[in-house]
Amino acid sequence: MKIFDNKIYGQKDGCFCFDGQNLTELADTYGTPLYIFSERELKRNVQEINEQFGRFREKVSIHYAAKCESTVAVLQIVRKAGGSLEVNSGGELFKGLYSGFKGNQIVFNGVSKSEDEIEMAIINNIKSINVDSLYELKRILRVAGRLKKKAKICLRIVPEVSTGVVKGNETGTHESKFGITLDEVERAVRLALENQSLVILRGYHFHIGTQTYDLKSFVEALRTMLQMAARIYKSTGFRPDLLNIGGGLPVPHYIDPTASQYMPRNIYAMLKSELSIEQIAKEICGELAEEKVQHWAGVECGALFRDTELLLEPGRKISASAGVLLSRIENEKERRELDESWLMIDAGFNTLMEVKTYSWYYHMVCANKMNELPTKPFKVAGPCCDSGDVYFDIDYHKSLPDYRVFPESTEPGDLIAMLNVGAYGTPNMSNYNGRPKAGVLLIRENGDVIVIKPAQKYGDLVSDEIKL
Ligand SMILES: Cc1ncc(COP(=O)(O)O)c(C=O)c1O
Known part of the structure; x- marks a missing residue:
């Protein structure tokens, strides 16, 4: 099966679309990481x-x-x-x-x-x-x-x-x-x-x-x-x-x-x-x-x-197919010793836990560079302070590939869309490392986009705790 076999996905002006919505624009408006449901x-x-x-x-x-x-x-x-x-x-x-x-x-x-x-x-x-x-x-x-x-x-x-x-x-x-x-x-x-x-x-x-x-x-x-x-x-x-x-x-x-x-x-x-x-x-x-x-x-x-x-x-x-997760690339590095290019994104296992618990594979696309061919392999990592917060198997090969392939020019500021994340995604989010949970949007049938769960703010991290 190919991505665009599912008509829920599309592209416009080089940007990936989900249920008719340009994901780059939604990320700019609502911030990342961001779950979007259709x-x-x-x-x-x-x-x-x-x-x-x-x-x-x-x-x-x-x-x-x-x-x-x-x-x-x-x-x-x-x-x-x-x-x-x-x-x-x-x-x-x-x-x-x-x-x-x-x-x-x-x-x-x-x-x-x-x-x-x-x-x-x-x-x-x-x-x-x-x-x-x-x-x-x-x-x-x-x-x-x-x-x-x-x-x-x-x-x-x-x-x-x-x-x-x-x-x-x-x-x-x-x-x-x-x-x-x-x-x-x-x-x-x-x-x-x-x-x-x-x-x-x-x-x-x-x-x-x-x-x-x-x-x-x-x-x-x-x-x-x-x-x-x-x-x-x-x-x-x-x-x-x-x-x-x-x-x-x-x-x-x-x-x-x-x-x-x-x-x-x-x-x-x-x-x-x-x-x-x-x-x-x-x-x-x-x-x-x-x-x-x-x-x-x-x-x-x-x-x-x-x-x-x-x-x-x-x-x-x-x-599953009703949800996508958007994550922004925040950092990059070259590991010349290993001949590897790395991209660090703002969603890790605090946002998509199944990657860690079951080494679950989610396909990724560079959502704002759909006009460029994906030719370069990158290692992708999340923001948490664990070497294990990566989108590959750090210990041994179970099911995750080492690299994801994006356009050569992919860099910080670009947007990664992860597909088929609508199952077991948001319920497993945590505040690990003091990271607010991602917001959740819904694309209504009439094309309206609404927030169905606001992204947490820093205040939410302490709102259910008792200060001495
Ligand atoms: C008892 C039971 N029913 C249904 C499900 C849903 O399974 P799935 O999401 O694979 O359809 C689960 C998932 O663990 C389950 O434990």
């Missing part, structure tokens, strides 16, 4: 997933993963576009409700939910608390008993499927901290069924990780869940009315041809993933078809999933 792209992404899955199945709900990008305006756009919500904490549940989602549009995941969070979920009558362990199920029963109010739940299972990405991004194997193992699920089902005055067991959930690039991983995890559900139906009579296949829909990233040579093949395949939503929807929904289920599970199970609602929890696929 309402049009957010809506398009929600609608595309809804439409593609809707083609193959009647009851489908898209629960946008709030952890990706939970600025209130973004949540409001997702809701208006027809999305529901997935949350991972009381705070995200609060933001979801504040943004207008109803309890029955929200599912709640997490390995370490507190009693307060469980209470909040029950009081707001959310669609499903996705139970992460037998212990947590007992805890939910306790809280529901105290509140005298039923909790709606699904059981998060471990399908034991590896997606081939870095370990920190895999969440469906025994090595990861999530979910109930298959040998324990039936005990959890029986416990829930014995306590129907306290919980309504609605179904099952899995999430195998982010950026799942191989369709086989989704299918294998789903088959595991369906086979388990059929086995449990035969032994307990429990029919799931929700089946949740989590998030992980992949986003195609643009990668410099020169950068790709440094990447391990699995990381390259993961980042480039061109697996379409249509392919995923067709295959997943096909697995639920009555004849297919009947074939492997027997006549009595044929209709087991016929009326079941299919839930998805995409995050990255909805918000």
Whole structure:
């Protein structure tokens, strides 16, 4: 995939444009570092997933993963576009409700939910608390008993499927901290069924990780869940009315041809993933078809999933392509000993943490020099006082290339745009090194540009601290 295959990008007078807006002008007006989101792209992404899955199945709900990008305006756009919500904490549940989602549009995941969070979920009558362990199920029963109010739940299972990405991004194997193992699920089902005055067991959930690039991983995890559900139906009579296949829909990233040579093949395949939503929807929904289920599970199970609602929890696929990050080059240096040119920009891991935590690759362009050919390799570094605050792997080659290629003339004052940063960007910002967090703009569908989260000022660094 090439950059301009996505019509959200363009160029004018040598400047890079996002959703029709000249990014150089926005940086001049609002300062950097600066996140910019597109309402049009957010809506398009929600609608595309809804439409593609809707083609193959009647009851489908898209629960946008709030952890990706939970600025209130973004949540409001997702809701208006027809999305529901997935949350991972009381705070995200609060933001979801504040943004207008109803309890029955929200599912709640997490390995370490507190009693307060469980209470909040029950009081707001959310669609499903996705139970992460037998212990947590007992805890939910306790809280529901105290509140005298039923909790709606699904059981998060471990399908034991590896997606081939870095370990920190895999969440469906025994090595990861999530979910109930298959040998324990039936005990959890029986416990829930014995306590129907306290919980309504609605179904099952899995999430195998982010950026799942191989369709086989989704299918294998789903088959595991369906086979388990059929086995449990035969032994307990429990029919799931929700089946949740989590998030992980992949986003195609643009990668410099020169950068790709440094990447391990699995990381390259993961980042480039061109697996379409249509392919995923067709295959997943096909697995639920009555004849297919009947074939492997027997006549009595044929209709087991016929009326079941299919839930998805995409995050990255909805918000990643809807966001860009602008950063100004503040300094340059030549390391003649190593024959290297360096550029220091004003956004580091304080602004884009995923580069550090997962060595995530984000494509960069010199946004004000689009008329010049990118021919010169540069090392790119952020402003923080750590040698590790760089856009390459300082310790060893994991997935990041050593160099980014920009026009020969690139220098301080120029503007770097990082693409596909709309997921896991702003929620991970910090004030490390006393750096105010970047502001967030929204390009409205009518072309208006508004601030949806102002850039912090120095005063914000102390506004929640107590002076002696
Ligand atoms: C339970 C759960 N659902 C959904 C998601 C969203 O994943 P993605 O952004 O890859 O779609 C995550 C991300 O970690 C998750 O943990």
